[in-house]
Amino acid sequence: MEPNSKYECSCVECKLKTLFFEKVDSNELEMVCSSKIEYQFKKGDTIIREGDFINDFIYLKSGLVKLTRQTSNGKEQILSFAKPFDFVSLLSVFSSKRYNYSVIALDDTSICLLALADVKKTIHENGDFAMNLMVKLSEATDMIILDNLEIRRKHLKGRVAHVLIYFSEYIYKSNMIQLPVSRREIAEYIGMTTENVIRTLSEFKKDGIIRTFGKDIDIVDLVRLRSISEHG
Secondary structure: OOOOEEEEOOOOOOHHHHHHOOOOOHHHHHHHHOOOEEEEEOOOOEEEOOOOEOOEEEEEEEOOEEEEEEOOOOOEEEEEEEOOOOOOOHHHHOOOOEOOOEEEEOOOEEEEEEEHHHHHHHHHHOHHHHHHHHHHHHHHHHHHHHHHHHHHOOOHHHHHHHHHHHHHHHHHOOOEEEOOOOHHHHHHHHOOOHHHHHHHHHHHHHOOOEEEEOOEEEEOOHHHHHHHHHHO
16 A cells, blocks of 8 residues: 555544444543544555455545455456545455455545454454444455346346446536446446447437447436346
């Protein structure tokens, strides 16, 4: 992890406090947040590298990232995407000494690092905090599992439609989206060829479902796109 910049930041006004630490008292919050550091990364930077030792608890404050694993033939497989306030280190932080995946910035991104030892100490001493953490862990794993299962049950057009709706409704909350990944990466994520993805997007455009402007996509007919996703 080689950030472009870092600085100390306070938890007092941070959304991390309300999202995650509402179950701790002021003394516990001070202990966990006293060493909290914020790092800035540029688009394309590797934030976590698969195989790195896990030393910190990482919280995505702003930006967008992809979680990837390297396959046996050396190719990158996208596991999921994460937006602000997702806990990108949760998948390995309590089950392994090393990360089992990489985290790469898809946009300019800032993260907060908390001392893992302090987080674990709070877990041992505060049951409500531990339970809240388990909920966050379950939400993160459920999202990846359910999203992948949902993609795998669909045919080609349904898979592409699913990805467009995912970015529209979950990431950007807008019908106008800028895909942060290439057509090739989409193909790898949904288990199809790049040519199939390009052809499907062209068919959606021809049918008046979307309009495209490079990486910018305007979803014109969300009802039809949802239908294709659900029945594809």
